[in-house]
Amino acid sequence: xxxxxxxxxxxxxxxxxxxxxxxxxxxxxxxxxxxxxxxxxxxxxxxxxxxxxxxxxxxxxxxxxxxxxxxxxxxxxxxxxxxxx
Amino acid sequence: xxxxxxxxxxxxxxxxxxxxxxxxxxxxxxxxxxxxxxxxxxxxxxxxxxxxxxxxxxxxxxxxxxxxxxxxxxxxxxxxxxxxxxxxxxxxxxxxxxxxxxxxxxxxxxxxxxxxxxxxxxxxxxxxxxxxxxxxxxxxxxxxxxxxxxxxxxxxxxxxxxxxxxxxxxxxxxxxxxxxxxxxxxxxxxxxxxxxxxxxxxxxxxxxxxxxxxxxxxxxxxxxxxxxxxxxxxxxxxxxxxxxxxxxxxxxxxxxxxxxxxxxxxxxxxxxxxxxxxxxxxxxxxxxxxxxxxxxxxxxxxxxxxxxxxxxxxxxxxxxxxxxxxxxxxxxxxxxxxxxxxxxxxxxxxxxxxxxxxxxxxxxxxxxxxxxxxxxxxxxxxxxxxxxxxxxxxxxxxxxxxxxxxxxxxxxxxxxxxxxxxxxxxxxxxxxxxxxxxxxxxxxxxxxxxxxxxxxxxxxxxxxxxxxxxxxxxxxxxxxxxxxxxxxxxxxxxxxxxxxxxxxxxxxxxxxxxxxxxxxxxxxxxxxxxxxxxxxxxxxxxxxxxxxxxxxxxxxxxxxxxxxxxxxxxxxxxxxxxxxxxxxxxx
Numbered sequence: 305x306x307x308x309x310x311x312x313x314x315x316x317x318x319x320x321x322x323x324x325x326x327x328x329x330x331x332x333x334x335x336x337x338x339x340x341x342x343x344x345x346x347x348x349x350x351x352x353x354x355x356x357x358x359x360x361x362x363x364x365x366x367x368x369x370x371x372x373x374x375x376x377x378x379x380x381x382x383x384x385x386x387x388x389x
Numbered sequence: 390x391x392x393x394x395x396x397x398x399x400x401x402x403x404x405x406x407x408x409x410x411x412x413x414x415x416x417x418x419x420x421x422x423x424x425x426x427x428x429x430x431x432x433x434x435x436x437x438x439x440x441x442x443x444x445x446x447x448x449x450x451x452x453x454x455x456x457x458x459x460x461x462x463x464x465x466x467x468x469x470x471x472x473x474x475x476x477x478x479x480x481x482x483x484x485x486x487x488x489x490x491x492x493x494x495x496x497x498x499x500x501x502x503x504x505x506x507x508x509x510x511x512x513x514x515x516x517x518x519x520x521x522x523x524x525x526x527x528x529x530x531x532x533x534x535x536x537x538x539x540x541x542x543x544x545x546x547x548x549x550x551x552x553x554x555x556x557x558x559x560x561x562x563x564x565x566x567x568x569x570x571x572x573x574x575x576x577x578x579x580x581x582x583x584x585x586x587x588x589x590x591x592x593x594x595x596x597x598x599x600x601x602x603x604x605x606x607x608x609x610x611x612x613x614x615x616x617x618x619x620x621x622x623x624x625x626x627x628x629x630x631x632x633x634x635x636x637x638x639x640x641x642x643x644x645x646x647x648x649x650x651x652x653x654x655x656x657x658x659x660x661x662x663x664x665x666x667x668x669x670x671x672x673x674x675x676x677x678x679x680x681x682x683x684x685x686x687x688x689x690x691x692x693x694x695x696x697x698x699x700x701x702x703x704x705x706x707x708x709x710x711x712x713x714x715x716x717x718x719x720x721x722x723x724x725x726x727x728x729x730x731x732x733x734x735x736x737x738x739x740x741x742x743x744x745x746x747x748x749x750x751x752x753x754x755x756x757x758x759x760x761x762x763x764x765x766x767x768x769x770x771x772x773x774x775x776x777x778x779x780x781x782x783x784x785x786x787x788x789x790x791x792x793x794x795x796x797x798x799x800x801x802x803x804x805x806x807x808x809x810x811x812x813x814x815x816x817x818x819x820x821x822x823x824x825x826x827x828x829x830x831x832x833x834x835x836x837x838x839x840x841x842x843x844x845x846x847x848x849x850x851x852x853x854x855x856x857x858x859x860x861x862x863x864x865x866x867x868x869x870x871x872x873x874x875x876x877x878x879x880x881x882x883x884x885x886x887x888x889x890x891x892x893x894x895x896x897x898x899x900x901x902x903x904x905x906x907x908x909x910x911x912x913x914x915x916x917x918x919x920x921x922x923x924x925x926x927x928x929x930x931x932x933x934x935x936x937x938x939x940x941x942x943x944x945x946x947x948x949x950x951x952x953x954x955x956x957x958x959x960x961x962x963x964x965x966x967x968x969x970x971x972x973x974x975x976x
Contacts, residue, residue: 309894310889310893310894310895310896310897311575311893311894313896314428314552314574314894314896314899315429317428317432317604317605317606318428318432318604319428319431319432319433319434319435319436319437319535319604319606320434320436320437320604321437321601321602321603321604321605321639321640322640322721322725323604324604324605325638325640325725326724328605353431353436353532353536354431354432354436354437354532355436355529355532361724362720362721362724363720364716364717364720380724383724383725384724384727
């Protein structure tokens with residue numbers, strides 16, 4: 305199992321609570337199942353500005369980066385499995 | 390240990406809209422400027438501002454800065470300083486046009502002018518018809534502003550210390566603030582950044598509450614730094630709870646939804662805002678709507694299995710309009726709740742959104758403190774702007790669209806004053822080693838090993854205490870209990886330890902130091918709220934339900950020393966027009 309390093313964890317600190325929640329949730333529930341290619345794609349995703357990052361994860365924007373495209377449903381799934389309020 | 394030292398004319402702590410607007414003005418004014426930010430600048434919380442920026446451009450409906458001023462004062466429940474409010478409303482069109490020239494892609498009207506949207510609390514003719522005053526770049530105005538300002542700063546060659554954590558201000562015996570001690574997150578290495586002037590622009594402290602709309606980085610770092618440097622915090626009891634946060638998650642559903650026609654319903658399918666604000670209904674000021682929701686839930690008309698929220702209904706707007714005008718909101722609801730607002734209303738509840746209070750400043754952005762008989766004596770070399778500061782233009786309650794305006798107007802104003810200050814203060818003053826050592830001690834304190842509580846559970850407990858004891862409804866009994874709990878927590882935090890003592894990207898240490906900052910801001914908020922025995926704006930006391938202008942038309946000042954409270958008068962005299970005397974706020 306590969307845990308995210310602290311550098312990656314810090315770069316999941318974003319300007320928007322939505323991204324903090326989505327990425328933070330994924331770090332704890334899903335990141336450990338990524339292979340090296342997936343982890344590299346995650347680093348590329350973190351390089352995006354906050355609004356674009358959220359757009360990608362919410363499916364508002366498509367991406368030609370197939371690695372990131374594969375990540376999106378995993379990130380969404382990590383959040384979607386939380387119970388309703 | 391030899392410390393790295395860097396010297397600048399001006400140091401900005403925080404790289405959100407206020408900090409970047411100030412930095413740009415300074416760099417363009419040929420000052421040598423450094424910006425310190427714990428996260429990469431474009432990950433600052435300004436990026437999350439969806440709504441827009443208010444300016445009386447009169448592009449859609451008739452408007453004037455004077456009406457904007459009236460609305461802001463009324464919205465502030467008459468606690469705002471009228472000189473600063475006049476200054477801000479007059480400057481608003483100018484800063485919006487500047488942004489346009491910096492490259493912010495504002496939404497347009499067919500004639501090419503900037504589109505303006507109607508928001509709550511906006512009126513024509515001093516309280517009459519609804520006005521349309523908010524300029525927006527679709528639903529991502531903050532993002533557009535932050536990115537434009539960052540790029541302009543790169544062009545102007547502002548120096549950035551990205552991913553550096555500011556520990557404490559450096560202050561000499563004469564009271565001058567001379568920069569900051571920080572450390573590089575990557576290496577853990579401390580650094581002294583000397584500056585002739587220092588501007589705190591670190592944003593708010595929303596993370597003191599469990600349910601909030603703020604990014605995790607909003608931990609009140611600058612406010613706490615000011616407290617530790619002997620500066621009191623002003624009006625910290627005034628915390629805006631946004632009426633429509635996603636229940637159980639905290640994220641904000643923009644007022645724009647209600648601006649476009651969405652409305653609130655309770656468990657009886659009643660549009661209850663009609664009872665609370667017959668004229669403005671769902672577009673009443675935020676505190677009015679927040680309190681109405683809380684009352685509905687308290688009186689048993691809440692929705693859901695725990696009857697702990699109300700519903701925001703936009704089904705009647707139709708699928709086309711929702712998908713065209715509010716696509717972001719729909720996605721959010723579907724992602725975080727699994728609810729499609731075309732088919733089902735969204736569960737909402739008030740969520741902590743904005744700190745009206747902060748570091749006291751005058752309208753030039755200078756930090757001001759009471760000295761003997763003077764309530765507002767400038768601290769030489771120290772400035773604050775944005776949510777970290779309290780100018781005070783928002784008073785007891787901020788209007789939507791006025792926070793982006795605040796950061797732009799006063800980031801710019803502070804920079805202009807700094808440029809003047811630099812003309813008279815051309816050389817760095819000697820560095821007071823004692824002050825530097827004190828800051829370094831705050832860093833090394835977390836090297837301590839052995840037994841002690843962990844940081845994260847303490848943080849959760851702190852936020853729960855604030856939610857339970859200092860939320861939308863407040864009584865002396867509940868808050869006194871809250872103060873007692875916070876005092877115990879403060880002791881426990883002083884004895885907490887972290888397990889990770891590595892140097893590189895030690896996030897545990899950052900979170901520990903953020904917790905200390907949260908603690909100071911929480912205590913300031915609770916003590917200020919307990920002290921103010923009236924209800925005004927966002928501060929609602931069950932045991933003192935009325936506004937009391939005779940006793941309480943004044944600003945609170947919380948000081949870290951003995952958790953003591955002091956007060957200073959509201960500046961009721963504008964710069965050039967007649968004062969707006971307090972009136973009952975009806976929408």
